[in-house]
Amino acid sequence: MIPVAHAAEVSPASQVETSPGLSPEAVKRVFDQQRQALASCMRLLTEESPKENTPWNPPPDVDDRVLLSFEVGRDGKVREDARGGNGPRVEGLYLDRPCARMLVRSWSFPAFPARQGEWVRVELQARFSTTAAERKAGLARIREDFDALCRALSALGGDKPPTEQDVTRTLQRFLTERRSRLHPSMRYGLEGLSGVNVRDMVTLYESSAIELLGTPAACPTVHGWTTR
Structure with missing residues (x-):
């Protein structure tokens, strides 16, 4: 039987910074629509060698901040190319980072006028709560x-x-x-x-x-x- 547990939760964005072209408010609206999907990427295992991974239990008072950094093109799509650090960057001890990066790449933002090859830089902070039972x-x-x-x-x-x-x-x-x-x-x-x-x-x-x-x-x- 699969155990029943309290649902993991990603908070609304506490801080959003963007370069010109896309407003922080527009980013917040998209993030609020997607944040619970992001909670499905909760970290489940330790980050040792995969064959030695065990269920992850954070120590008391570990920082639960989530930091997302990515670039959005004029068509509203997130930049996928990770070379040179341009792909989505995910920081957060409670998140499975590869999973979160895949989800962030799928997000769509409002299109905006810009020249070909111009990107809006986005940095976003939130918090992620989960339980050992979840x-x-x-x-x-x-x-x-x-x-x-x-x-x-x-x-x-x-x-x-x-x-x-x-x-x-x-x-x-x-x-x-x-x-x-x-x-x-x-x-x-x-x-x-x-x-x-x-x-x-x-x-x-x-x-x-x-x-x-x-x-x-x-x-x-x-x-x-x-x-x-």
Whole structure:
């Protein structure tokens, strides 16, 4: 049974600074629409070597500030290119940073007049509250999703590896049924598996489990596809 817990919460922005072209008020409005989605990126594991990760429990009085820094183009889209430090920067001990960066890249702001190649710099501060019970529940939900995906893939049979097309259809059906509740990092990872050859799919599937849970995915049928 998945434990019930108080919902994690990201506060409204306490401070927003922007360069000319996009007002702080416009950024605040978008952030207020997205901040609870950002709460789904709560940090669940320690940040040691993935194979040694354990459930994360912050020490008392740890700073729960969230700092976001990113650039917005004239079309209102967030700059994705992280080279040179231009991609979204996420700071906050309670946030899973790769997950948060993926979400920030998906945000859309009002378009504004500017020359090609001009970007508005945005810096934003908020706070993030969560509980040990909620983090435990988050891990349990991800584990249950991996177990369900294992069952769905294993139903394709284990005598020999299934076809790439059959695996892709199974992944797409799984995403359709569970998309709204999946952890963002798991959702993005599964979306990237469609159309991948079966052997590489298994490797990525198992790597994703280690990254999100700190342990390998226990799915003997799927693992066995790489040995046949």
